Amino acid sequence: xxxxxxxxxxxxxxxxxxxxxxxxxxxxxxxxxxxxxxxxxxxxxxxxxxxxxxxxxxxxxxxxxxxxxxxxxxxxxxxxxxxxxxxxxxxxxxxxxxxxxxxxxxxxxxxxxxxxxxxxxxxxxxxxxxxxxxxxxxxxxxxxxxxxxxxxxxxxxxxxxxxxxxxxxxxxxxxxxxxxxxxxxxxxxxxxxxxxxxxxxxxxxxxxxxxxxxxxxxxxxxxxxxxxxxxxxxxxxxxxxxxxxxxxxxxxxxxxxxxxxxxxxxxxxxxxxxxxxxxxxxxxxxxxxxxxxxxxxxxxxxxxxxxxxxxxxxxxxxxxxxxxxxxxxxxxxxxxxxxxxxxxxxxxxxxxxxxxxxxxxxxxx
Numbered sequence: 001x002x003x004x005x006x007x008x009x010x011x012x013x014x015x016x017x018x019x020x021x022x023x024x025x026x027x028x029x030x031x032x033x034x035x036x037x038x039x040x041x042x043x044x045x046x047x048x049x050x051x052x053x054x055x056x057x058x059x060x061x062x063x064x065x066x067x068x069x070x071x072x073x074x075x076x077x078x079x080x081x082x083x084x085x086x087x088x089x090x091x092x093x094x095x096x097x098x099x100x101x102x103x104x105x106x107x108x109x110x111x112x113x114x115x116x117x118x119x120x121x122x123x124x125x126x127x128x129x130x131x132x133x134x135x136x137x138x139x140x141x142x143x144x145x146x147x148x149x150x151x152x153x154x155x156x157x158x159x160x161x162x163x164x165x166x167x168x169x170x171x172x173x174x175x176x177x178x179x180x181x182x183x184x185x186x187x188x189x190x191x192x193x194x195x196x197x198x199x200x201x202x203x204x205x206x207x208x209x210x211x212x213x214x215x216x217x218x219x220x221x222x223x224x225x226x227x228x229x230x231x232x233x234x235x236x237x238x239x240x241x242x243x244x245x246x247x248x249x250x251x252x253x254x255x256x257x258x259x260x261x262x263x264x265x266x267x268x269x270x271x272x273x274x275x276x277x278x279x280x281x282x283x284x285x286x287x288x289x290x291x292x293x294x295x296x297x298x299x300x301x302x303x304x305x306x307x308x309x310x311x312x313x314x315x316x317x318x319x320x321x322x323x324x325x326x327x328x329x330x331x332x333x334x335x336x337x338x339x340x341x342x343x344x345x346x347x348x349x350x351x352x353x354x355x356x357x358x359x360x361x362x363x364x365x
Contacts, residue, residue, distance in 0.1 A: 003068065003069065003098045003099075003279050003281070003296075004041075004068075004069040004070070004071050004096070004097045004098055004099075005068060005069070005070050005071070005097060005098065005099045005100070005101050005203075005275045005278065005279065006070075006071045006073050006093065006094050006096075006097030006099070006100055006101065007019055007070065007071065007072050007073060007101045007103060008073050008094060008100055008101070008102050008103070008128065009102060009103035009104060009105075009124070009128070010105070010114075010124050010127065010128065012105070012112055012114060013103050013104060013105040013124070013207060014103055014105065014207035014239040014240075015072055015073075015103050016040070016072055017207075017239040017240065017242075017243050018103060018205065018207065018237065018239045018242065018268070018271075019040060019042065019070065019072035020243055020246060021239060021242035021243050021245065021246045021266075021268050022042065022044050022070055022242075022268050022271065022272065023042030023043065023044050023070060040071070040072040041069060041070070041071050041072075042069070042070050042071075042072075043067045043068075043069055043070070044067060044068055044069075044070050044272055044275075045065045045066075045067055045272075046065060046066045046067060046068060046272055046273065046276050046283070046294070046296075047065075047265075047269045047272060047273065048065060048066070048283060048294060050283075050285070050326055050356055051063065051065055051285065051292065051294050053330060054285055054287050054292045054326075054329070054330075054358070055292045057287075057329070057330070057333055057334060058287050058288070058289070058292050058334075059289075060287070060288065060289055060290060060291050060292045061289065061290050061291060062290065062291040062292075062293075063291065063292050063293075064291055064292075064293040064294065065294050066283055066294035066295060066296045067296075068272065068275055068276055068279065068281075068296075070101075070275070071093065071096075071097055073093045073094060073097075091131075091132070091135050091197065094132070094197050094200075095195060095197060097200065098200065098279055099200055099201045099202070099203070099275065099278040099279050100200050100201070100202045100203070101202075101203050101205055101271065101275060101278075102125070102128065102202055102203070102204050102205070103205045103207055103239075104121035104124050104125055104204060104205070104206055104207065104223060105119055105121060105124065105207055105219075106119070106121050106206040106207060106208045106212070106216075106217060106219035106220045106223065106236075107119070107207060107208050107209040107212065107217075107219070108209070109209070119219060120219075121206065121219050121220075121222065121223040122222055122223055122226045125204075125223070125226060125227075129175070129177065129198070130175070132177070132197040132198045133172050133175060133176075133177065133198055135197055136172055136178055136194075136196045136197055136198050136199075137169060137172050137173065139194060139195075139196060140165055140168055140169050140172065140194060140196070141169065143161070143165060143194060144161070144162055144165035144166065144169065147161045147162050147165070148162055160186065160187075160190070161190055164183055164186075164187040164190045164191065165190070167181075167183065167187075168181055168183075168191060172198070177198035177199070177202075177230065178191060178194075178196040178197075178198040178199035179198060179199050179200065179201065179202070179230075180230060181199075201278045201279070201280075202230075202232055202278075203232070203233050203235065203271070203274050203275060203278050204223070204227050204232055204233065204234045204235070205234075205235050205236075205237055205271060206219070206220045206223055206234060206235070206236045206237070207237060207238070207239045208220060208236055208237070208238050209238060209240070210238050210240060210241055212236075212238070213236060213237070213238040213241060213267070214236055214263070214267075216236055220234075220236055233274055233278075235267070235270050235271055235274055236267070237267035237268065237270075237271060238267065241261065241267070242266060242267055242268050244257070245257055245258070245266050245268075246268075254266070280298055280299045281296050281297065281298060281299065282296075282297060282298075282299050282353070282354075282355035282356075283295065283296060283297075283355060283356065284297065284306055284353050284354075284355070284356070284357040284358070284359050285326070285356070285357070285358045285359070286310070286358070286359060286360065287329075287335065287358050295309050295310065296309070297309055297353060299355075300352060301352070301353050302349065302350060302351060302352055302353065303318065303320075303321040303347055303348070303349060303350075303351040303352075303353060303359075303361075304318040304349050306321075306353045306359065307321065307361040307363065310361070313363065313365045314361050314363050316363075316365065317363040317364040317365040318349060318361065318362075318363050319362040319363055319364055320346055320347065320348055320361075320362045321346075321347045321348075321351060321359050321360070321361050321362070322344055322345070322346055322347075322359065322360040322361075322362070323344070323345045323346075323347050323351070323357050323358070323359050324338045324339075324343055324344050324345070324357070324358045324359075325343070325354065325356065325357060325358075326356035326357065326358060327356075328341070328343035329343075329358045335358070335360075
């Protein structure tokens with residue numbers, strides 16, 4: 001699925017360092033503003049211990065995990081909504097993503113300059129929030145103005161557009177993001193069609209120094225209070241530690257490093273899983289001797305749609321799906337074991353796929 005998370009933040013907060021750790025890419029990470037001018041795009045593997053367990057049971061020729069696209073976007077400054085710095089480019093790149101990973105700087109280091117001269121993650125968040133909201137206000141105003149004339153003539157759709165648009169404008173002008181705007185189902189569709197920047201789901205990542213990980217510091221505590229106001233998830237990482245882990249060649253070396261640091265897993269794993277959830281995605285599996293594979297679908301997808309992710313012919317000629325829930329597959333050790341225990345279900349077109357389902361599709365082309 002071509003869904004993308006965009007990494008955003010002010011210059012010099014650690015976006016590119018985090019991107020490198022997430023993707024093991026080598027984006028330029030430098031100590032000056034706008035080190036990233038063009039967005040770097042990478043593919044990240046979603047860590048899933050269920051895939052490892054299924055592989056252990058099936059012993060396939062190949063194991064294929066699911067992935068998410070990640071985009072490292074140029075740093076933002078005040079005035080971006082009016083084109084300052086790389087503002088227009090930055091905002092255009094955000095518009096093309098499906099969710100936002102907002103990185104804030106929560107470490108003190110005199111050797112790494114801050115674009116505003118001091119470390120204050122709450123202020124930094126508000127700078128970006130303001131620029132995104134200002135751009136959204138501009139978008140909504142243009143749309144509403146376009147429909148005002150036809151609304152006055154009595155056109156119902158135009159009247160609804162203006163009604164929802166005016167309420168949304170008042171919400172944005174009160175410095176609240178579009179994602180917290182409450183309206184009817186019809187209103188939600190109108191807002192969705194506006195493709196607003198602040199309507200995108202968001203995850204906050206606090207980049208801390210090595211000594212502040214994983215417990216946090218005064219900066220992270222202040223930021224968590226601010227993020228709680230919009231009920232957003234906050235994850236702490238040390239981008240520098242993650243970069244060091246990413247440089248190691250083997251899985252064994254990485255595990256040894258984590259053990260020495262007293263960590264159970266790399267911080268980027270939590271960021272990746274949270275990004276996956278942010279996009280409202282879930283995973284189902286196919287398991288056979290040739291391969292065990294994780295497939296990505298949107299939460300709420302029915303069986304034919306899930307089959308179509310493998311191949312469009314599977315969806316067109318869908319007959320039924322044979323489904324084993326992950327826990328049953330593991331408990332009985334194999335497809336045959338689950339079948340013998342009566343845990344293999346035969347599902348039709350209306351079946352809503354559950355996270356972790358192990359599936360086999362019957363189809364006719």
